[in-house]
Amino acid sequence: MTAVTEAGRRRWLIGGVTAWAVLLLGGGLWSVRSDPPTVPEQRDAGQALPVLREAAGAVVSAAQGGEWALRLGELRVEECALTPAWDGVELSREVTVYVPEGEAHAALDGIAAGLPAGYRAGMTVARGATRLSLFADAGEFVGIAAEASSADQVLRILISSGCRPGVERLDRADPASGPAPELLTGTLAALSGPGPAESGGDPADDGPSPADDGPGTMEIRAVACPDGGIAATFVAGGGAAQPDSQPVGVPEGTLPVWVEPGAWAYRIGSESVVVTTEGGRWQVSLTTGCRQ
Template sequence: MSGAVQAEYAPPTGPDASAPKRRRWLLVATVAWALLLGLLAWISVRDDAPTVREQRSLAEAGPRVDAAVGELVTASGPAVLELIPARVERGCRLTPLADGATLTRDVEAVGAAGAERELLEGIADRLPASWRAGVRLTPDGVRLRADAGEFVSVEGRPTADGRVRLTVETGCRPVGTGYTSAGGASAGGAGGAEMALAGALRALGDPADTAPELVTAPCPGGGVARTARSATGGGAATAATALAPLATGGPVLDTPEAYAYRTGGVVVLADTAPGHPHVSATTPCP
């Protein structure tokens, strides 16, 4: 065995000697920058006024949504079936540090069974040109798509034979003071919708003395479209038999889950679909 002593390696003195130190400083700087950005985002969400349209609150977006519903009612014309109550869904994320909410309103329209695309195309043709409305076949089926302005989107889709649903949505917004539903106060006292609803409920044997739920939308040419709704427990077969004598002409809709008819200028719908059976009466835009 050799008696030679092996010399120890000398510590590196070249360009790589400071690499670990630089990596540590880079990591510290990155973490500090991320913390700073998070702090600035939190301050901005807390203190800054909205600077872009999609940051407008539900209270600010509400009138645009209500006006869009009125445009859809007008474009649907005699096909309007009913206005659906507004929905506010909380829990969406504006930023990692701020929650928001989405406002959605719907209009139901009815046409001939099997002609849902033609119904959507007719509605799209009558919407304002600035909405750039169009109907396309998508992987999810036939869809109407439009832009109502101020980052409010519109979509239409078939829901059943002869029925389509037109949906107006804000996307995720700051809640602010919240959305005030366009209720019936602006439309005055009881009108044709309420009277037609009361007559339908009496024919179905349901109590008609409770105040109905009112859903309205401003019409672009003035006036108000109005739906009065009330829960019911009647079946579809019973509805067709009980309501047919009230109809002006034949039924507008007659399916296993729904029966609709016109009486004067009002469309009455008895919908017995599972989950939300109800009767509604709707007066469209003038």
């Protein structure tokens, strides 16, 4: 009788463990199919990209609310370590905002206030109001962040996906931007300066003009704005740069918001112009407002 009882108990125990294992397996499969992701590693780069694009458009739109100049960076896709054994990719895009001296706090605060309410954007101030941090959650584990000193005039706002599983084909194309504004052409012409014939000098004495180098290839970066329209940054190379040059080609009555030797930025209407040097040549970035 005892042997039969022990055998029955073992059968019940084995049956119970088997049933529990089946329940766990079924629950796990249901969870994988039904539960929302809890970490970024559960969403691949292809799923994160549309959210990152939308967030970049929201940041650009929010930065248009002030009198600051801005520039949209390119979409970056960089390798990262998803786990010690698996590689992944991180998607990111940077929006650079140029502000007058002493306006870093107001700019970051204004951008945070201009982001969609669902992003729950905010700012923290530390170290006697000298250290500023902006943060926002665009959803799907896409974050928006900026760190700056209260004395900074160049603010870099990073939109990042974090490390994700890669995909075989990632559509990196930006939306169609429309034509470049005439202000870009005028700025490049002003940086080139008058040629020998215009200045009245002898071409042999004047040597090569910066305009002789010709403009470089134009690069276009664009994002869709939350309320419609497309904002775009047009990047074009000019002639040979003068590293210590003061602002050139700034429309009359317009004051640059940021100036360094050989570099400056200004805002006129909804358009931002940033002039820098790259490899000894002028580089002009013109960013539009949200155009239909």
